[in-house]
Amino acid sequence: MRIALVAPLAEAVPPKLYGGTERVVSWLAEELVRKGHKITLFASADSETSANFVSCARQSLRLAGIRDHIGSTLAMLREVRRRAAEFDVIHFHIDLLPNALFQDLAHKCLVTLHGRLDLRDAHPLYEAFPEMPLVSISDSQRSPMPKSANWLATIMHGLPAHICPFNSKGGDYLAFLGRISPEKRPDRAIEIAKRSGVRLRIAAKVDNADLEYFKTVIEPMLNDPLIEFIGEINESDKREFLGGACALLFPIDWPEPFGLVMIEAMSAGTPVIAWRNGSVPEVISNGVTGRIVESMDDAVAAIATVSLMSRSSVRAEFEKRFTAERMAESYLTAYRSLLALAPVNARNLASVIPLGVRKRLSAQTFIPAQAFNGASQCRTDAQNILDPV
Amino acid sequence: MRIALVAPLAEAVPPKLYGGTERVVSWLAEELVRKGHKITLFASADSETSANFVSCARQSLRLAGIRDHIGSTLAMLREVRRRAAEFDVIHFHIDLLPNALFQDLAHKCLVTLHGRLDLRDAHPLYEAFPEMPLVSISDSQRSPMPKSANWLATIMHGLPAHICPFNSKGGDYLAFLGRISPEKRPDRAIEIAKRSGVRLRIAAKVDNADLEYFKTVIEPMLNDPLIEFIGEINESDKREFLGGACALLFPIDWPEPFGLVMIEAMSAGTPVIAWRNGSVPEVISNGVTGRIVESMDDAVAAIATVSLMSRSSVRAEFEKRFTAERMAESYLTAYRSLLALAPVNARNLASVIPLGVRKRLSAQTFIPAQAFNGASQCRTDAQNILDPV
Numbered sequence: 001m002r003i004a005l006v007a008p009l010a011e012a013v014p015p016k017l018y019g020g021t022e023r024v025v026s027w028l029a030e031e032l033v034r035k036g037h038k039i040t041l042f043a044s045a046d047s048e049t050s051a052n053f054v055s056c057a058r059q060s061l062r063l064a065g066i067r068d069h070i071g072s073t074l075a076m077l078r079e080v081r082r083r084a085a086e087f088d089v090i091h092f093h094i095d096l097l098p099n100a101l102f103q104d105l106a107h108k109c110l111v112t113l114h115g116r117l118d119l120r121d122a123h124p125l126y127e128a129f130p131e132m133p134l135v136s137i138s139d140s141q142r143s144p145m146p147k148s149a150n151w152l153a154t155i156m157h158g159l160p161a162h163i164c165p166f167n168s169k170g171g172d173y174l175a176f177l178g179r180i181s182p183e184k185r186p187d188r189a190i191e192i193a194k195r196s197g198v199r200l201r202i203a204a205k206v207d208n209a210d211l212e213y214f215k216t217v218i219e220p221m222l223n224d225p226l227i228e229f230i231g232e233i234n235e236s237d238k239r240e241f242l243g244g245a246c247a248l249l250f251p252i253d254w255p256e257p258f259g260l261v262m263i264e265a266m267s268a269g270t271p272v273i274a275w276r277n278g279s280v281p282e283v284i285s286n287g288v289t290g291r292i293v294e295s296m297d298d299a300v301a302a303i304a305t306v307s308l309m310s311r312s313s314v315r316a317e318f319e320k321r322f323t324a325e326r327m328a329e330s331y332l333t334a335y336r337s338l339l340a341l342a343p344v345n346a347r348n349l350a351s352v353i354p355l356g357v358r359k360r361l362s363a364q365t366f367i368p369a370q371a372f373n374g375a376s377q378c379r380t381d382a383q384n385i386l387d388p389v
Numbered sequence: 390m391r392i393a394l395v396a397p398l399a400e401a402v403p404p405k406l407y408g409g410t411e412r413v414v415s416w417l418a419e420e421l422v423r424k425g426h427k428i429t430l431f432a433s434a435d436s437e438t439s440a441n442f443v444s445c446a447r448q449s450l451r452l453a454g455i456r457d458h459i460g461s462t463l464a465m466l467r468e469v470r471r472r473a474a475e476f477d478v479i480h481f482h483i484d485l486l487p488n489a490l491f492q493d494l495a496h497k498c499l500v501t502l503h504g505r506l507d508l509r510d511a512h513p514l515y516e517a518f519p520e521m522p523l524v525s526i527s528d529s530q531r532s533p534m535p536k537s538a539n540w541l542a543t544i545m546h547g548l549p550a551h552i553c554p555f556n557s558k559g560g561d562y563l564a565f566l567g568r569i570s571p572e573k574r575p576d577r578a579i580e581i582a583k584r585s586g587v588r589l590r591i592a593a594k595v596d597n598a599d600l601e602y603f604k605t606v607i608e609p610m611l612n613d614p615l616i617e618f619i620g621e622i623n624e625s626d627k628r629e630f631l632g633g634a635c636a637l638l639f640p641i642d643w644p645e646p647f648g649l650v651m652i653e654a655m656s657a658g659t660p661v662i663a664w665r666n667g668s669v670p671e672v673i674s675n676g677v678t679g680r681i682v683e684s685m686d687d688a689v690a691a692i693a694t695v696s697l698m699s700r701s702s703v704r705a706e707f708e709k710r711f712t713a714e715r716m717a718e719s720y721l722t723a724y725r726s727l728l729a730l731a732p733v734n735a736r737n738l739a740s741v742i743p744l745g746v747r748k749r750l751s752a753q754t755f756i757p758a759q760a761f762n763g764a765s766q767c768r769t770d771a772q773n774i775l776d777p778v
Contacts, residue, residue: 057513070459071514074489078517100463101489124446125460128467 031328138279158327164267167243175245188251250274269311420717527668547716553656556632564634577640639663658700
């Protein structure tokens, strides 16, 4: 298949430092190339890829000090449009703008929404441009969205199987990995350690925006022999850090749309103790890859439970559900569903030009909205229609 | 003429509090309606207008607490597109998005750029979508822009003649009006007052972002009988404040694209002492409506000079160059130039659909770039071509 992957310009693909979206796009691109598809990546010039590459900004915008990304992103989208006929499918990993700019090509486009959708700022867009097929990265991510959203599939992120290698032994400490911020609740992690008497190691960066929270709330809690604050760690230290833990703590207090760190831990065989919020009930198989908890008491009790879990079962579940290969297969299924419907949709969309005078297609006529029937990381909604079970 | 005016959704038209762009759009709309044109205003629901009104957001976005305006703005632009055939001309007062979304209708569109253009963030957009006719609000505003920009005209802002009524007497104090911030240089204003021994009254708001600057730099300078800090004032107090001054100080340290306060002062008959920067040399007629200075010594010396200027000559110059009526006439000239070229441009742009495969029109083929020949607030670049002098 000839597939365009359109990445955000904020970071390189893969990113030099942070950048969950750009990391996922890179993994997907490499896996699709490996499977023999003809992939074209639109991304900033400092990207590295096995795919055909279209450089769309001299440098990734954050490192270039560019704060308003709209101008550069619109320029990239013009180039994507200019070459649209070269692709069977155009897969966007940026939100908002493609819905408006590729409305008339929606029959061969999809947008993966990587961020939280509970802020209502963008809802008028999804109501005004309902045609674009959307992919959520968890089912829970969809819940705040307007009914007009045209969901094609939920496709959970996947990780190359070798990145966080399986550690059969684990270790004797709890791990907290990521970012110090109020919604990530490192304070809960510290309290769990203190109440259970199990050592906690915190590997986390502190952004400027969270410096005051760190200094006033977290730092005063660190003065305890059970708690070790390591600061930010690099990718290779991360593998050892996750593999050597007895459990990852993920005590979040916000609707996390996915949470890559959970599958990184699972890849290493380390079970996860996570608060029931956002994607957590979809990512964690309760009792197999970790425990889903709703209170401090639950969390403290869960430490004993997860220590009895089979680390190889955790890894097996990771391999079944969360590899980059599985993610790529899920996207290929979604692309095929889209193309199977494309002749119908292209006919409907032919009246788009000029866009101003055509009748608006409802999401219902484009891809019938189906009752949403539970979490499955490789189901596509369109497929439900093609192959009714 | 049937004209659509498309306003930013950030504030109501006119704005309840701040909002220079929305104020200008409101004045333009009222003036065009008064002249008998069929005006349709696209703006937030809390706007008030004599024009036909299309409500495009339940409330102006800033007051509604919406931080990311793209979704709502794209939804508004869809509605503008849907109704595009109803208008002879579509006049945008928002930047970036119309260039990409109305590329194929550029022959009947124009965008007034209201902000500073010296940040390079948006330049890739103007290079990728060079078709859209642009209006600058001063010539100096254009200087940092890429060569590909398709300038139609410079049209300076205008103010309804009654808003800041002429005060023939003036008064004995220097005025500083606006916002306390480093680039507005209130510190220079204070120094001018102290060195000249002439009283200074400062009517200015302090945004949260500038609170530290105010507390550390400005507040310590206020402890002087010559300096009076009034804080923020409303529109009706503004008239008296400006009319009762002997001069307005405008000691800016940034490339101000226009500077409404200068023409508000001139409307009241009050001359302006302004640093040579941005639009200043175009707005101030040196020696007639004020003095353009480049140093503290110049500024102090200018106080004696401007006190000898005729306030009625200042007002006369305002009436000649800066009324809303003059602004509306200038825009009508620009609209007519656009329409005179429209058949040619529409033919060129017919190949736009599908947009992806057409050859890019250069700014040169659309409207020939002309050597830029000095400041004139009602010249249109296109007119230069139609009626060569």
